Amino acid sequence: MSFPRFQAAFLYLILLFGSSLVVESAIGVNWGTISFHKLKPTTVVDLLKSNRIQKVKLFEADPSVLKALMGTGIQVMIGIPNEMLASLSSSLLASDLWVRHNLSSYVVKGGADIRYVAVGNEPFLSSYNGEYQSYIMPALLNLQQSLAKANLASYVKLVVPCNADAYESSLPSQGAFRPELIQIMTQLVSFLNSNGSPFVVNIYPFLSLYGNSDFPQDYAFFEGTTHAVTDGSNVYYNAFDGNYDTLVSALTKIGYGQMPIVIGEVGWPTDGAMGANLTAARVFNQGLINHVLGNKGTPLRPATPPVDVYLFSLLDEGAKSVLPGNFERHWGIFSFDGQAKYPLNLGLGNKVLKNAKHVEYLPSRWCVANPFRDLTDVANHIKVACSVADCSTLNYGGSCNGIGAKGNISYAFNSYYQLQMQNEKSCEFDGLAMITFLDPSIGECRFLVGVTDSRSLSSQPSSASGIAWVSLICFFWTLVL
Numbered sequence: 001m002s003f004p005r006f007q008a009a010f011l012y013l014i015l016l017f018g019s020s021l022v023v024e025s026a027i028g029v030n031w032g033t034i035s036f037h038k039l040k041p042t043t044v045v046d047l048l049k050s051n052r053i054q055k056v057k058l059f060e061a062d063p064s065v066l067k068a069l070m071g072t073g074i075q076v077m078i079g080i081p082n083e084m085l086a087s088l089s090s091s092l093l094a095s096d097l098w099v100r101h102n103l104s105s106y107v108v109k110g111g112a113d114i115r116y117v118a119v120g121n122e123p124f125l126s127s128y129n130g131e132y133q134s135y136i137m138p139a140l141l142n143l144q145q146s147l148a149k150a151n152l153a154s155y156v157k158l159v160v161p162c163n164a165d166a167y168e169s170s171l172p173s174q175g176a177f178r179p180e181l182i183q184i185m186t187q188l189v190s191f192l193n194s195n196g197s198p199f200v201v202n203i204y205p206f207l208s209l210y211g212n213s214d215f216p217q218d219y220a221f222f223e224g225t226t227h228a229v230t231d232g233s234n235v236y237y238n239a240f241d242g243n244y245d246t247l248v249s250a251l252t253k254i255g256y257g258q259m260p261i262v263i264g265e266v267g268w269p270t271d272g273a274m275g276a277n278l279t280a281a282r283v284f285n286q287g288l289i290n291h292v293l294g295n296k297g298t299p300l301r302p303a304t305p306p307v308d309v310y311l312f313s314l315l316d317e318g319a320k321s322v323l324p325g326n327f328e329r330h331w332g333i334f335s336f337d338g339q340a341k342y343p344l345n346l347g348l349g350n351k352v353l354k355n356a357k358h359v360e361y362l363p364s365r366w367c368v369a370n371p372f373r374d375l376t377d378v379a380n381h382i383k384v385a386c387s388v389a390d391c392s393t394l395n396y397g398g399s400c401n402g403i404g405a406k407g408n409i410s411y412a413f414n415s416y417y418q419l420q421m422q423n424e425k426s427c428e429f430d431g432l433a434m435i436t437f438l439d440p441s442i443g444e445c446r447f448l449v450g451v452t453d454s455r456s457l458s459s460q461p462s463s464a465s466g467i468a469w470v471s472l473i474c475f476f477w478t479l480v481l
Helices: 005-021 041-050 063-069 082-090 092-104 133-149 179-194 205-211 239-253 278-293 379-388 404-419 454-458 464-480
Strands: 027-031 055-058 075-080 113-119 157-159 199-202 229-231 234-236 261-266 309-311 366-369 433-436
Touching: 027 041, 027 278, 041 063, 055 063, 055 309, 063 075, 075 082, 075 092, 082 092, 082 133, 092 133, 113 133, 133 157, 133 179, 157 179, 199 239, 205 239, 234 239, 239 261, 278 309, 366 404, 379 404, 404 433
Parallel strands: 027 055, 027 309, 055 075, 075 113, 113 157, 199 261, 261 309
Antiparallel strands: 229 234, 366 433
């Protein structure tokens, strides 16, 4: 008995991944890589495995990341950046090549378990003014053809992560897509429905709180509120449920009220703004996880939680743009070096987060302001350092905002020094800086030490006399901290 090619391929995938084809609601994570201090992909994958995280969302098809995920059984959503949509929408050949290089090369025996391709990232965001809107459907159609050619269409599903600003309403039951998006959203959801794909949405109660001084703070969390929203016979006690059901109403209005929903991004930052701190992040994320895994659902979808929820994010990304706010670099449940920021039970078997192991750090030394020099003319040096390195925690609401003028100078110098892999020349600043072996961290303000690998370590210039001089003045530095 012979099978058509696509049936044979699907049977092969069933044999390859076995019972993992069964879809189970779970907590996953977004793994972004826009960082000055990147961990090795294998170290991050080990971090995922030790925390029993079985679903990960990537923002691009990074070969080193995909190779590290091969053979792990971790389910993967790969992102296609918005900048690639134009070429993929206009060229089937470009689409074929993308699928060949980023899917077919990895979805093999012992390979990566790629389940979704995210076509664009929030392409309907209102601030884009429709820049990517015309590319979405042609890109989806081309990629679907390419998946069929590669015998992957039955297994790998195409999705389009949308920002919650794609829909609007004062009450959840009145939710509707923005007028200019109704036509494209109807086409998109019809495509998703016909191909067995969910609707992916990013929901951020923190941004509602950050952008609106009148937004009730307790409504952003899951601990109960004195500002519940009554919508007919339904009552909403948190912003997440209200936002989610606004989407359900919007989908219902275009004829797809039962469309499965995946939360592509949701989380709370730990630094860089008022309200962005360790306590708030822990309370929000733990409340979210308990809420979702409790299978309570929402008023419009009782006992039906999202298909999956991807926390944003796994790690801090210190090189992200701070245009939306300084908090953009501090969404991780782990710091840039894979160390847990706060206790969190992901509901995956471990009661707390486990730290990354075998992280390779640069030597324990820091670049700080020289206490013996006049720092009157230091402003330009700080400007240069912070234009390159991450100084976002120094701003209003940040964890290092209150460490004083000299502390600010030292933090800026050290951020630049670590970014330059502790090159001695990067701690000069016209003689206004010095190297110390004493950790200058103050309270919750952490002066980081960068991560590296063996090649970076071996390439660092060193000076015996310079290090000896630094050792002699370490004592004096303690006198001025």
